[in-house]
Structures are given as C-alpha cells and as structure tokens.
Amino acid sequence: MALRNAVLAALIDRESSGYDLAKRFRVSVANFWTSTPQQLYRELEKMEAEGLLTARVVKQEKRPDKRIFSVTLSGRDALRAFTQQDPKPTTVRDELLVQVEALAHADVPSVRESIRARIEQSRQRLDAYEKLLAEILGPRSHEEFLATGNRIGPYLTLSRGISFERENITWGELALSVLARRYP
C-alpha cells in the first residue's frame, strides 16, 4: 500500500512501461524508494485493477510489445490524498553500516573492501543524479530555476539524493582512513 504512492509519483508526469519504470526506480527513484521489478509488475497490475492506472498496449516490431501505464483521475486523487497524510518515518536498511558497527568482531579486510565498493557506487549515483539535475535545470541557474522552474519536486528530491551520496563518499573516506590507521 506504500509502494503504490511511489509508483503514482513516478508515473504522474511521465507514463512508462513496467520495464521502464523498473529502470527508473533503479537509477533515480531509489533515492527515496527501493523496489524490485517483480514488485513493480505486481503493483502495476493491482493498481490497474483498482482503476488508479490505465494501460495501453504498444506494439513493437523488433521487441516484445509493451504496456504503457498512466495515472487516471482516480489515481491523481489517491496521490493527492496521500500527500495529505502524515508520512511514516524514514526506514533505512544498510548492511554495510551493520558490518561497520560490528567492526571489532569483523573480518576487517572484507569490510574495508565493502567500504571501497560503496564509495564507488556512491560516485556513480552522484554522477547520475547530477546529470538528471542538470537536465531539470536546463540553461538556468539554481536561483532562476527556484524562482520560475516547474519541476520543483524532482529538483528537491534529487538535491537530497545528491547530498546523501556526497555524505556517503565523505564518510567512506573517513572510515577508510580510520581503518588504515587502526588496522594497518
């Protein structure tokens, strides 16, 4: 019942196939909501059955046909109603931090390697987010955009994603330097 709100938010400005939506979840929505493709396909079916979405089939010649989903009026109402509710507190699940919490009882070289991988992944995400943000901004400065732009919501969520990944990188580097010092 919660995934559907993220789906509505993702589809409201841009209709998508399940496959496309899964890709968008992987590269940008992941910033505030994570979901597997399977979960999305199921949710899309349910949402269509409940009238929140409509689907139209697009025939393709060189590829399998696809179904493009868009938000119905009833879906819009649901989204608006959702924005009136109290959002649940953020849930985070980060296995890397669990490993770090247990550092004194851990296999330190493995953890070190995992931190490195996390830094690398955060660099890539940061890069992707910054590109998306640049697309939203177009030729405008942040100032101009904030005064006149119309994709304020995505601008703000992307900004949050960017600062999150930056902090990941900074933190990872701190962690590596501490490890280098304490577990040479």
Add this chain to the structure above:
Amino acid sequence: MALRNAVLAALIDRESSGYDLAKRFRVSVANFWTSTPQQLYRELEKMEAEGLLTARVVKQEKRPDKRIFSVTLSGRDALRAFTQQDPKPTTVRDELLVQVEALAHADVPSVRESIRARIEQSRQRLDAYEKLLAEILGPRSHEEFLATGNRIGPYLTLSRGISFERENITWGELALSVLARRYP
C-alpha cells in the same frame, strides 16, 4: 535473515532484554536498521533456538521479569561470517520524499507541515546521536579517540547518523524556503 545481523551487532557488546533492544533500535540502531519490537521478539526467539543467543531470566520485584539475551560463540562466528559477505545495497524508504516528488500534484500546506515535522524529528535525533557520541568519546578529542579508542565501529556509524540528520535539516530548510517562495 538480515535483521539477525543487526541484532548480533547490537548485542555483541552489550547484552539486553528484548524490550531494551527495541528501545536501542528506536533511538540509535534506527540509524542503519529499522525494526519493530514484534519483529525483534520473534527474531530473538528464533536466534535463541538456533543457538546464536542465550537467554537468562532476571527476576524483578517491581517489574515483570525479563529475559536478557547475549551472543554465543556460534553467534560470534555468524557475525564474523556476515562481515565477510558483500553487503546488499542500502534500501531507503522515505514517504516524505515521495510526497515532495509529487509536489506539483500535492496538498502543499500538508507537505509543508510534514517537512517541518521532519526537521524537528531530525533535530531530536541529531541531539541524541551527539550525546551518544560524546559518551563514546569521553574526555578525548576526536583525534585522540581515533588513535586509541576502542569503539571505532559505533563511532563511525554514529558519525554517519549525525551527518545524515544534519543533511535532513539543511534539506528541510531549503525545501521550506522554496515552498515559501513558490507557494506563498
């Protein structure tokens, strides 16, 4: 199967009752892993049955008796083995950001209020994390601690929590200022 690693990491340096553990999850572990009390009680039972934890009953006079769990040798092994695995990528679920993503279709006053509440909550968490960090540091400076302290793991995870909550506050204030400008 994933919650258990967080439980092991939380119990390895300090045995706890289920109730206490739930409190610790609420106030500090939440930083990298979220869980409800029910989930914890269930997981503790299973882990005891599998020999990862042992429980001893502590009789209390003015309160209900409690069962204190601690990590067994087998639990230690499991924790170490976990630190050798590739951590799964972070999963985040943040309804507030979903609401913000859908800003153009949202009930803006409600969202504004939710952002305010988030800022307030982050302030409180920041405060709590900083106090915990001060406890870990004791009278030492960060420098001294990093060179000689022994709770490096918790230091690092708390640091991550602190920067996360700071960024939440900064982001929330940016979001409010944008809203004030665009939806007066």
Add this chain to the structure above:
DNA sequence: GGCGCCTAGTCACTTTTTTTACTATGCAAC
C-alpha cells in the same frame, strides 16, 4: 481515584518483500 505512560512482553493476522525460475526476441561481439 482515575488517566495515562513505562516496563516487559505475547498472540494472531495480514501485508509486503524477496527469491527463484521461467518465456521470448534481437543485437553485437568474438
């Protein structure tokens, strides 16, 4: 002296999420 919160849980049920394994076609590289 009643209200509500704190401690310390248990039980039953429902929902959500994850995992694993399938079906197909097309394209590029080797």
Add this chain to the structure above:
DNA sequence: GTTGCATAGTAAAAAAAGTGACTAGGCGCC
C-alpha cells in the same frame, strides 16, 4: 554459431515485516 546482454515481461512460493489487540503491575500527577 554461441555467449552474453538488453528488452519485456509472468508465476509461485517462501520469508520477512508490519498491524492491532491483549496482559499486568507500578508510578506519578492532578
């Protein structure tokens, strides 16, 4: 000429997580 990757999904089962209600004594407060 087959291996691997991208597109575009479906199905079923198992595991994990979340919700709500309940027990029961103690404490403080007004």
